[in-house]
Amino acid sequence: MTGEGRVPLTPAACRSLVEAGHTVFVQKSAGIHSGYLDSAYQQAGAELVDDAQHLYGLAQLIVKVKQPLAQDLTLLRSDRILFSYLHLAADATLVQHLCDIGLSAIPFESVVDESGQLPLLTPMSQVAGRIATIRGASMLFRNRGGRGVLLGGIEGADAGRVVILGAGVAGSHALAVAVALGAKVDVLDLDEGKLRALQQQYPGITTHLSTPEIVETLCLEADLVIGAVLLAGRRAPVVLKQSVVKNMHAGSVIVDIAIDQGGCVEGIRTTSSEQLCYIEHGVIHSAVPNMPATVARTSSQALSSVILPYVQLLAGADLAAMAASESAPEQALYRAMAVHQGGVVDEVLQREIAF
Ligand SMILES: NC(=O)c1ccc[n+]([C@@H]2O[C@H](COP(=O)([O-])OP(=O)(O)OC[C@H]3O[C@@H](n4cnc5c(N)ncnc54)[C@H](O)[C@@H]3O)[C@@H](O)[C@H]2O)c1
Known part of the structure; x- marks a missing residue:
């Protein structure tokens, strides 16, 4: 590959x-x-x-x-x-x-x-989650086509907004990096227990039970959306619809980790380590099925x-x-x-x- x-x-x-x-x-x-x-x-x-x-x-x-x-x-x-x-x-x-x-x-x-x-998926999900935030942060740079946002806020400027779809292994590792950078993070899942545990570990984040309405509201404000959902053994469910992507900020970034299971962003196409991303509706899309190969x-x-x-x-x-x-x-x-x-x-x- x-x-x-x-x-x-x-x-x-x-x-x-x-x-x-x-x-x-x-x-x-x-x-x-x-x-x-x-x-x-x-x-x-x-x-x-x-x-x-x-x-x-x-x-x-x-x-x-x-x-x-x-x-x-x-x-x-x-x-x-x-x-x-x-x-x-x-x-x-x-x-x-x-x-x-x-x-x-x-x-x-x-x-x-x-x-x-x-147990055999976990370590690669940990790696992919961490890479997702690091890559997403760099794609937000102007010279990469991004909206020119530094994910970690500094005094006098807004922190970047990160939305993480899925609070499992990949999602929680993407979260750890986003929090370390100082971003403002929203995490969504269908599992209340996982959300509660993350909320306790990272009191500064906001967690939500995932519904199409809350996904839309948050993604329209996001700088970086990370797709990290999984229904074990099944094709990834579509969580982020095209109709929402079309209205996201120009230069915002989507990193769909779940692309190996078909992707959780409607219509997203596979990218690669050679062609990391493409731009559609003004939004940068990245969906590499072997992200851990980078490290x-x-x-x-x-x-x-x-x-x-x-x-x-x-x-x-x-x-x-x-x-x-x-x-x-x-x-x-x-x-x-x-x-x-x-x-x-x-x-x-x-x-x-x-x-
Ligand atoms: N692209 C890559 O290189 C790469 C590498 C490793 C893992 N992955 C993929 O990353 C994905 C996530 O893996 P994981 O190990 O974190 O899985 P996980 O089971 O630990 O977490 C997935 C989470 O998604 C949640 N979820 C399911 N449907 C949802 C929905 N509709 N809305 C919100 N949340 C929902 C589940 O409740 C669960 O908490 C998988 O598709 C895995 O194959 C990709």
């Missing part, structure tokens, strides 16, 4: 897999943008493979960061387990391809732990540490035996499976794409 530089497993993680008796193949230069040289993987006991074509031919378990692109799909085989971010609810074509290949696909973002959290080293370290225990379980695993396992992480992996032997096995996904 454009601008991608993350690697799902660091050399240290590979070493622990090798020590557990697994054979680990790593594509040459996979870690280079995260600062991990091929030699570090070799020292960890991994075997380097020239390209994806050879790699996918060798390994039973394919661990990737982002969903396979067209060139990867031709290389995948039916007897493989694919473990990566997949965001299938927003991509029925990819679902069809994976079904046609006949492999087993387990999306990172579908693994739910015993406390109901999404590849930080993101690779965080991702590797959360996925490693699951990779240890999946390496050499018998999926049928996992189904009957009493171990909570094994059950979590089995339940997260989206596609298996040519069919969609995740019921939420089945409904979303109406297969």
Whole structure:
């Protein structure tokens, strides 16, 4: 994917897999943008493979960061387990391809732990939330096409206004940066408990139960709107309508983190690390589906540490035996499976794409 530089497993993680008796193949230069040289993987006991074509031919378990692109799909085989971010609810074509290949696909973002959290999505949402505010703040500069607002107010001038749609992991991390900068922040969610907790942690912010009316009122006054909503496993709901965007301040900024699930701003188009944003109705739109790739080293370290225990379980695993396992992480992996032997096995996904 454009601008991608993350690697799902660091050399240290590979070493622990090798020590557990697994054979680990790593594509040459996979870690280079995260600062991990091929030699570090070799020292960890991994075997380097020239390209994806050879790699996918060798390994039973394919661990990737982002969903396979067209060139990867031709290389995948039916007897493989694919473990990566997949965001299938927003991509029925990819679902069809994976079904046609006949492999087993387990999306990172579908693994739910015993406390109901999404442990493999959380670190990337934390990173993306923080980047959203930093990027949004810089896009407000005049030379970037913004309305010339410094998010953190100074004496004698208004503080910038930030509206955050979604008080979950990404939203609360976007909030932490916005508060640190000194912005005036409104946070919206459907979950009163999350709003209450954030209000207690940051007494200076304002929280609201999300309704179309309050979204409109706040976004029309906003300098920066950050979209961070999620309905797990489903396409993102549209929270900010085009009719509102058209009337937002010229030079204001929208950063839609939820673009990986289809976006929560009506009609928003995917952007990339090369083309970070576009302007429509005078409003700057940014919707990069792999925001954490910008800080590849930080993101690779965080991702590797959360996925490693699951990779240890999946390496050499018998999926049928996992189904009957009493171990909570094994059950979590089995339940997260989206596609298996040519069919969609995740019921939420089945409904979303109406297969
Ligand atoms: N673009 C990227 O690079 C990137 C990286 C990481 C995560 N993400 C995405 O960011 C999004 C948020 O992830 P998260 O981990 O913070 O999820 P989360 O579950 O922690 O938080 C989502 C919040 O949205 C709220 N919500 C749902 N519908 C809403 C509505 N209609 N109005 C207001 N609030 C609503 C939920 O109550 C929840 O609190 C997801 O789509 C995730 O895939 C994107």
